[in-house]
Amino acid sequence: MSADPIARPTPATEARLLEIIGVEKRFGHFHALKGCSLDVARGETVVLIGPSGSGKSTLLRCVNLLEPADSGDVFFEGANITRDLGNAPRIRRDIGMVFQNFELFQHLSAAENIMLAPMKVLGLSRADAHDLAVELLGKVRIPEKAEAFPDELSGGQQQRVAIARALAMKPKLMLYDEPTSALDPEMIREVLDVMADLSAEGMTSLVVTHEMGFARRAADKIVFMEDGRIVETAPSDAFFGGEVNERARRFLDQILH
Amino acid sequence: MMSFDMVVEYIVSPAFFHGALLTLLITVTALLFGVLAGLVIALMQETRWRPLQLFTLFYVWMFRGTPVLFQIIFIYNVLPTFGIRLSAFVSAVIALALNEGAYMAEILRSGLDAVKKGQRTAGLALGLTRSQVMRWIVLPQAARIVLPPMGNQMIGMLKTSALVSVIAVEELLLVANQAASASFRYLEALTAAGVYYLALTTIFMILQALMERNLDPKKRRRAGEKRPLLDRLLTATESADVR
Numbered sequence: 001m002s003a004d005p006i007a008r009p010t011p012a013t014e015a016r017l018l019e020i021i022g023v024e025k026r027f028g029h030f031h032a033l034k035g036c037s038l039d040v041a042r043g044e045t046v047v048l049i050g051p052s053g054s055g056k057s058t059l060l061r062c063v064n065l066l067e068p069a070d071s072g073d074v075f076f077e078g079a080n081i082t083r084d085l086g087n088a089p090r091i092r093r094d095i096g097m098v099f100q101n102f103e104l105f106q107h108l109s110a111a112e113n114i115m116l117a118p119m120k121v122l123g124l125s126r127a128d129a130h131d132l133a134v135e136l137l138g139k140v141r142i143p144e145k146a147e148a149f150p151d152e153l154s155g156g157q158q159q160r161v162a163i164a165r166a167l168a169m170k171p172k173l174m175l176y177d178e179p180t181s182a183l184d185p186e187m188i189r190e191v192l193d194v195m196a197d198l199s200a201e202g203m204t205s206l207v208v209t210h211e212m213g214f215a216r217r218a219a220d221k222i223v224f225m226e227d228g229r230i231v232e233t234a235p236s237d238a239f240f241g242g243e244v245n246e247r248a249r250r251f252l253d254q255i256l257h
Numbered sequence: 258m259m260s261f262d263m264v265v266e267y268i269v270s271p272a273f274f275h276g277a278l279l280t281l282l283i284t285v286t287a288l289l290f291g292v293l294a295g296l297v298i299a300l301m302q303e304t305r306w307r308p309l310q311l312f313t314l315f316y317v318w319m320f321r322g323t324p325v326l327f328q329i330i331f332i333y334n335v336l337p338t339f340g341i342r343l344s345a346f347v348s349a350v351i352a353l354a355l356n357e358g359a360y361m362a363e364i365l366r367s368g369l370d371a372v373k374k375g376q377r378t379a380g381l382a383l384g385l386t387r388s389q390v391m392r393w394i395v396l397p398q399a400a401r402i403v404l405p406p407m408g409n410q411m412i413g414m415l416k417t418s419a420l421v422s423v424i425a426v427e428e429l430l431l432v433a434n435q436a437a438s439a440s441f442r443y444l445e446a447l448t449a450a451g452v453y454y455l456a457l458t459t460i461f462m463i464l465q466a467l468m469e470r471n472l473d474p475k476k477r478r479r480a481g482e483k484r485p486l487l488d489r490l491l492t493a494t495e496s497a498d499v500r
Contacts, residue, residue, distance in 0.1 A: 064382055093384035103379035107397045107474055117383035120393060149475060162379075169384060 015041045016075070017173055017204050023062055023072035023082075025055075032058045034228040035072065040173070040206055045199040047215040047236075048208045050225035051251060056208040059225070060175050063206065064088075064095045077172070093121060096166030100178040102158040104150040110137065110161045111146040114168045121169070129168075136164035140194050156187030160194055167198075174198065176207040192217075210255055216240055224248040259444050267436060267449035276432030277453040283346070283418045283428060284457075287353035288411055294354060295361025302366055313362065320359035326420050328352045333424040349421035357414060364406045368399035401472045408465035412458050429453055 018040040025033040033055045040046050048056045061067035063074060065081065065088040074082045081091050104113050114136055115129035124132070137143045140160035150158055159179055166174060176195065180188040192211060196218040199205050209215065215222055215236065222239040224232040224247070232239075232248045244252070267273050298316060301309045320328065333348040343351070372395045380390035422431035433450035437443040 066378060066382065089381075089384050089386050092382055095382075097379075097382040099375060099379060099382075101375055103375040105376060105379070105394055105398075107401065109474065116393060117385060120389055121384045165383070 017042045019075040021073045023069040025070050036230050043202040044220045045205040045218050046221045047219040048223045054225040055228040056225050057177050060177050064092050093169050094172045096171035097175045098162050098179045100181050102162045109147050114165045118168050140164045155183045156190045159191045174205045178208050263445040264448050272432050276429040280418050280429040284415045286350045290354035291357025294358025295365050298362035299365035317359045320356050325356045345424045345426045349426050364403050368403035371402045372398045412461050
C-alpha cells in the first residue's frame with residue numbers, strides 16, 4: 001500500500017483513465033461548473049453535449065489544467081492531478097487537445113507543427129520527429145501536405161493536422177473542444193471520420209460537440225450538461241433510444257431540427 | 258562650384274572614415290542594448306506582477322516623454338555630480354540605448370500581443386513549459402511582426418546618433434562640421450557626410466530585407482530562387498502584409 005495520499009488510486013480505478021469528482025469552477029461571479037462528476041474508462045469515447053455556456057469547454061480545460069478547478073478532484077490514471085499545477089506540463093504530455101480554431105502554429109509547416117513538441121518536450125531528433133510527422137499525416141489522410149503552411153490549408157485539413165499534432169505526443173486521452181464548429185459543412189465529415197477512426201482504434205476520447213451523427217456513431221457514453229451541471233449521463237444506445245430526461249430531450253429536439 | 262575632387266578627398270580622409278566608423282559603432286552598440294532593454298521591458302510587462310508593470314510604465318513614460326538630446330546632455334553632465342563619471346562615448350551609448358529601449362519595448366509588446374492567446378494555449382496543451390512556448394511559438398511569430406517597425410527604428414537610430422555631437426563625440430556630423438568650418442567648404446564636407454549616411458542606411462536596409470526573408474518561412478522555402486536585390490528592397494518597404 002502506498003503511503004502517498006495523492007498517488008493512491010481511488011477504488012475501482014483499473015478501467016478508469018479519468019475520474020472527475022465534484023468539480024467547481026468560478027470566473028468572478030460566474031459559476032461555471034457546479035459540482036460536476038464524470039468517469040471516462042480506458043478506450044471509451046464520451047461525448048459532452050449541451051447548450052453553449054453550459055460549461056462543457058471549461059470542464060475539458062479542467063482536465064488538462066488549463067483552467068484548474070477551484071474545488072473537487074480530477075484523477076488521471078489514478079493520480080489526483082487537480083492541484084498539481086507545477087507538474088502540469090508533464091501531465092499534459094499524456095492528454096492531447098484539439099481546439100475549435102485549430103490553433104496551428106502559423107510560422108511552422110504542417111510537419112513542423114507536429115514535430116515541435118516531440119522534439120522540445122520528448123527530446124526526439126529532428127529526423128525521428130519528421131518520420132513521426134509523416135506517419136501521422138498519413139494517418140489523418142493528408143500525407144501530401146507535410147510542407148504546407150497553415151494558411152495554405154483548408155479548415156478541415158488544418159484540423160486534421162491539429163489532431164496529428166496532438167497524437168504525436170502519444171497521448172492516453174484526447175480532448176476535443178468543438179473540433180468542427182469552425183468548419184464549413186463540407187469539411188466536417190473528414191474531421192469526424194478521423195476522430196471516429198481513432199475512437200474505433202481504442203483512443204480514449206472526451207469530445208465536446210454538437211454533431212449528433214458523430215455521437216451516435218462513435219460515442220460509448222453521452223453526457224448532457226446545462227448551466228454548469230451534468231444533468232444526464234447515459235450509454236449512447238440508451239440516450240439515442242429515447243431514455244433521456246426531459247431537458248436533454250428538449251435540447252436534442254432543438255439541435256436536430 | 259562644387260569640387261568633386263574635394264568631396265572624394267573628404268570621403269577617403271582618415272577623419273571622415275573614423276567619424277563614420279564611430280557613428281556606426283555608436284548606432285550598433287546603442288541598438289544592441291536598446292533591443293535588449295526593450296525585450297526585458299516587454300517581457301516584464303507580460304508578467305502579472307504589479308510592481309514590475311509599474312516600473313515599465315514609468316520607464317517608457319520617462320524616456321518617451323523627454324527629448325533624446327535632453328537625455329544625452331543629462332547623462333553626460335548631471336551624472337558626474339552624483340559621482341558617476343562616464344566618457345562621452347559611454348554616455349552617448351547609454352542615453353541612446355535607454356531611449357531606444359522605451360520605443361523597442363512598445364514595438365515588441367505590440368508584436369507579442371499580436372500572437373493570439375490560443376497559440377500559447379495550444380503550446381501549453383502539448384506539454385511545453387511557459388518559457389518553451391515563449392521561445393518556440395510566441396517569439397518567432399512576434400519577430401516577423403516587429404521586424405518592419407524595428408527596421409525603421411534602426412535607421413532612425415543611425416540618424417539620431419548625430420545628436421551626440423553635442424557632447425563632443427567625434428562622430429560623422431561633428432567631423433564634417435569641423436572640416437567645413439576650417440576650410441569654408443560646407444557643400445563638399447556635408448556632401449561627403451551625406452554620402453556616408455546614405456551608404457550606412459543602405460547597408461541597414463539590405464540587412465533588414467535579408468532578415469525579413471529569413472523570418473518568412475515561405476520565402477525561406479523558396480530560398481533557391483534568385484531575386485534581384487532591388488526587388489528585395491522594394492518588397493521590404495511594402496511590409497504591410499505581415500500577418
